[in-house]
Amino acid sequence: MNLRYIKLFSILFFLSFISFSCDTENGAEEQQTSSKAFILKANDFQNYAEKFNNMEGENIVQAIPNDSSWNWMQKNIPLFETSQKSFEEMYYYRWWTARKHIKETPEGYAITEFLVERSYADKFNLISCALSHHIHEFRWLHNKDYIDQNVHVWFRGNEGENMEKLRSFSSWTASSLYDKYLVDQNEEYLLDMFPDLVEEYKAWEGDRRRDDGLFWQYDVKDGMEESLSGGRHVKNARPTINSYMYGNAKALAEMARMKGDEELAATFEAKADTLKQLVEEKLWNAKDQFFETFTENDTCANVREAIGFIPWYFNLPDENSKYNEAWKQVKNEEGFLAPFGLTTAERRSPRFRSHGTGTCEWDGAVWPFATSQTMTALANFMNNYDQDIVEKEDYYQLMDRYVESQYYRGRPYIGEYLDESTGYWLMGDRERSRYYNHSTFNDLVITGLVGLRPRADEKIEVNPLVPEDQWDYFCLDNVLYHGDILTIIWDKTGDKYNKGKGLKIFRNGEEIASSENLGHLISS
Structure with missing residues (x-):
């Protein structure tokens, strides 16, 4: 029998077994849920959605209103439980808020950043x-239509062409879509997008590549206005x-190899190799031991900013101890470590938080957009x-601060940016900031704390970055x-969970790997 059909049969058998178990244990009400959890x-976990629904008024309704939020969540999301309930609550809150941004358009589902209308947005x-x-x-999510159609809208939603403002901001879309493929294995979708992504790359080469091969960008077009290293109208190599x-x-x-x-x-590959060499040669500041902006005057900006961690988001730097030194700054209170998270510029800079408040400053305040990038890069660095x-205790402490920062007046909240010392959301009282979908x-949680590392092959790799003595249990x-x-x-x-002590991985209900310790596991 074809291996693909054997796999399909085993999945169907597993799902039917789970459905039968739920029916007999919990009755008809559980039968109506769509979770395939083992x-x-x-x-x-329904209580979380009910709490969030009742927490505040529903300001704007798009494709999935609050009263349908739990029905949507149980059909779509991985379930998560842990002994530290603040992490668990924030996990469900972030799915509850992400759902608010799904929008139905004539071209398919789209995903917004702001719920309120913005003058600089595309249609x-x-x-x-x-x-x-x-x-x-x-x-x-189980239903990939939301993100698949959203990408199609961006690249083909303007009468078959790109949306007018697709390249209004720097993009790592090709890389992210390949990362999505590592989860869903939808090769057909990825390769269908391949020509669009190649054209987008060529477009960036056409208007953002310097003579030396580096790319330049205005700070604002990186989504990072009012930074210490540049400005809204400065053409720096960042x-x-x-x-x-x-x-x-x-x-x-x-993708080309797949084709x-x-x-x-x-x-x-040659383009990537050239950029790697240029970033390491020109953007590395040996004095500061950090990747920094190279100005349009071909001088180093001489200030550490969180964007200096981004090369590790893509595993760009060589395995070299001199580059590793940069990561000491996430543990340094004169560097980026603040009471309510990682700052966007080093705290020791005399210009730290010097640009005022209310005009989207990236001069030191904590932005979840940057926190997301830095924590993804840090997980790559550790793996x-x-x-x-950097040790597991460091990663966990940074995630703990990220959790604690996402509250406002005692309630879960995600907004634009916050004060690094007080945790106060700097635009928290503006309607535009509520549920900001920017991080x-x-x-x-999935790829870092729990440590599921997506791969192209069929091995399952898990490397939790939670210290062994921190949580008594978790289940994803x-x-x-x-x-x-x-x-x-x-x-x-x-x-x-009555499945034995330690760390265990199950596939379709069958145990495939285990360890008594909270360490690195790869299934055979």
Whole structure:
């Protein structure tokens, strides 16, 4: 029998078994849920949606209103439980808020950044700045139509052409779509998008590449206005766009190989290699031991900013201890470590927080957009590099501060940016800031804390970045990955889930890997 059909049969058998178990244990009410979880029961988490629904008024309704939020969540999201309930609450809050941004358009589903209308948005009130954050977060939903159609709208929603403002902001879309492929294995969709992504890359080369091969960008077009290293009208070579274009080139090379076009793959590999060399040679400041902006006057900006961590988002830097030194700054209170998160510029700078408040300053305040990038990069650094600078305790503490920062007046909240010392949301009283869809959180829980590392092959890799003595238990369940349902549990005593002590991975209800310790696991 064909291996594909054997796999399909086993999944159907597993799902029918789970459905039967739910019916007999919980009656008809549980039968109506869509969760395919192996251990957790979706209805045990319904209270979160009910709390959020009653927390405040529903200001703007799009495709899925509040009264349908739990029905949508239980059909779509991986379930998560942990002994530290603040992380658990924030996980469900971020899915509850992400759902608010799904919008039906004549061209298909789209995902907004602001709920309120913005004058600089494209039609359907879309802004491309956080598109890749949306891809990374929404790739974990069971229904991929939301993110797949959203990308199609951006590239083909203007009478078959790109939306007019697709390239209003720097893009790492090709890289993110390849990362989505590592989760859903939808090769047909990825390769259908390939020509569009190649054209987008060429367009950036046409109007943003310097003579030396680096790319330049205005700060505002990186979505990072009022920074310490540049300005809204300055053409600097920034770690942002150069890292993005490296990541895009690497992804496009992989897609070309999937199509069997080795010549085109080699072309994009060469582009990536050139950018890697240029970033390491020109953007690395040996004095500061940091990747920094290279100004339009070909001098170093001589200020550390959070964008200097972005090269690791794409695993760009060489395995080199001198580059590793940069990560000491996430643990340094004169660097980026503040009471309510990671700042966007180093705190030791005499110009830190010097630009005022209320005009989208990236001069030091905490932006979840940047936190998402830095924490993704940090997880890559801890997983893919031989280093002894950052430990699990550091990653956990930074995520804990990220959780604690996402409250406003005692309630869960996600907005634009916040004061690094007080935690006060700087635009918290403006309607535009509510539910700001400009960052990731659940992707960081899944790929960082729980540690599911997406791969192109069929091995399941898990490397939790939670310290072993921090949580007594956690369970990530109902994860749709490569067409299977994954369950990952940590049970310190074995008494919580009755599946034995330690870390365990289940695929379609079958245990495939285990360890007594909260360490690195790869299924055979």
